[in-house]
Amino acid sequence: MGSPSPFDALAHGAPPEALPESTWIEVIRKMDEVYNELLQHEVALEQKNAELEASQQFIFSVLTSMSDLLVVCDRHGLILEVNQSLAELSGRSQEELKGAALASLFSDEASRQLGQHALGQLVSAPVHDLELQLRMRDGGGTPVALNFTPRLSGTGKLLGAVVTGRPVGELRRAYRALRDAHEQLKRTQQQLLQSEKMASLGRLVAGVAHELNNPISFVLGNMHAMRRYAPRIRRYLDAVHAGNSVDALGVLRQELRIDHILEDLAPLLDGAVEGAERTRDIVDALKRFSAADRNENIPFNLTEIIERSVHWVTRATPPAFRVERSLPAELPVHGSPGQMQQVIINLVQNAADATDGAASPLLEIRAKREEGEVVVTFRDNGPGIAPEAQARIFDPFYTTKPVGKGTGLGLSISYGIVERHGGRLGGQNAATGGAEFTLRLPVEGAS
Numbered sequence: 001m002g003s004p005s006p007f008d009a010l011a012h013g014a015p016p017e018a019l020p021e022s023t024w025i026e027v028i029r030k031m032d033e034v035y036n037e038l039l040q041h042e043v044a045l046e047q048k049n050a051e052l053e054a055s056q057q058f059i060f061s062v063l064t065s066m067s068d069l070l071v072v073c074d075r076h077g078l079i080l081e082v083n084q085s086l087a088e089l090s091g092r093s094q095e096e097l098k099g100a101a102l103a104s105l106f107s108d109e110a111s112r113q114l115g116q117h118a119l120g121q122l123v124s125a126p127v128h129d130l131e132l133q134l135r136m137r138d139g140g141g142t143p144v145a146l147n148f149t150p151r152l153s154g155t156g157k158l159l160g161a162v163v164t165g166r167p168v169g170e171l172r173r174a175y176r177a178l179r180d181a182h183e184q185l186k187r188t189q190q191q192l193l194q195s196e197k198m199a200s201l202g203r204l205v206a207g208v209a210h211e212l213n214n215p216i217s218f219v220l221g222n223m224h225a226m227r228r229y230a231p232r233i234r235r236y237l238d239a240v241h242a243g244n245s246v247d248a249l250g251v252l253r254q255e256l257r258i259d260h261i262l263e264d265l266a267p268l269l270d271g272a273v274e275g276a277e278r279t280r281d282i283v284d285a286l287k288r289f290s291a292a293d294r295n296e297n298i299p300f301n302l303t304e305i306i307e308r309s310v311h312w313v314t315r316a317t318p319p320a321f322r323v324e325r326s327l328p329a330e331l332p333v334h335g336s337p338g339q340m341q342q343v344i345i346n347l348v349q350n351a352a353d354a355t356d357g358a359a360s361p362l363l364e365i366r367a368k369r370e371e372g373e374v375v376v377t378f379r380d381n382g383p384g385i386a387p388e389a390q391a392r393i394f395d396p397f398y399t400t401k402p403v404g405k406g407t408g409l410g411l412s413i414s415y416g417i418v419e420r421h422g423g424r425l426g427g428q429n430a431a432t433g434g435a436e437f438t439l440r441l442p443v444e445g446a447s
Helices: 006-011 021-065 084-090 109-121 168-241 246-256 258-290 302-315 337-354 410-420
Strands: 069-074 079-082 127-135 141-152 158-167 298-301 322-326 332-335 362-370 373-380 424-429 435-442
Touching (some): 069 084, 084 127, 168 258, 246 258, 302 322, 332 435, 337 373
Parallel strands (some): 322 362
Antiparallel strands (some): 069 079, 069 158, 141 158, 424 435
8 A cells, every 4th residue: 555645644633743754745746736736737728728719710700701601590490590691681680680581581481381391301311592572671583502411429319400592583694604705715616717718818819819710711712712613603604694505505514613613512512611610619518618517417428528628738938848638538537527627638748838848848647547537747848846846736826837827726726626526636756747637436336
């Protein structure tokens, strides 16, 4: 057993002066320990108090600054707390609202019943986006979208509900603003697409003019020949109608070379028709390319689009620029031929610009079908893509071309077009040098 404590000795009637000095030292030490413990408890209590006050201040500032409506109520539907936004909207002070029934916030009986029903449902699940009529300061109602969330104790017992929401009018205004912004963005995208089409078409004007000049000149030459033949035919017909003799008509026929004219008429007419049809086809292709996007969604042969695009671009490029093509006869895809032609023209034109200045500028176009995809590669022998440009080549308005040579929209718009067709467009430096762009599109009819 241990020795008795000084407090035990005093309790048994021992006089204080009878206790040894060591006993009093022990008493003082114990008192110091108790005092230190009390000080530590007080410091901890003050810290917790300060933290609690800070938390309360933080919660109060959040509740005050919230634009959304907030109501805290008990399980019976009595309001325990509201924020300033709800007080301002309802026209009643926070003190007036505390202790009132949640149902008193609503302006019609149907809303009051729905609110009470939502409280009863909280045992099983929260209630979201319940539209009710909130009573305004003038007695009228305004629609609000409310969310009812259960408020639980530490043991999971239902204590009440936290109700949050906002006026539906505000949500509708925000939705309208978002919709208007989306429509404006779509219009801007269409304008950018059309602007890039016109820029591409402007660069093709020389080649297209030459393309139109050939069939028009052919038609014009044939018409001049037929105009020269017309007076001779008229003179011979007048002689026939005048009743000239057969011999006289024979002489005149040889003089006017009527038989030669008759043999030449069919080729002249056929050539004129062919030239007119060729002109019509070129103009029709130009109209389809330059027309505002109608989001066509039809099957077409990508090989024909590539051949036509290469033909147009190379008409306006220096003669030294060569395009070597290895294409199958059919590359069936689905979508907008006009949009895809814009993509091909951009890629071919970029290659022509990139190889400008090379000793023997060359673009190789290879295409194949691979696992349900059409894969087309465009590889040039230019300087390639600079390291600082590789991550930005598809960014809108980014261009490495000098002023007046490019808008910085060609590759960006092409990337978007290919993506809308369910495909992919990528660019990198080829292992053999130069830039290489790869176009991948789903094969028409592939599952």
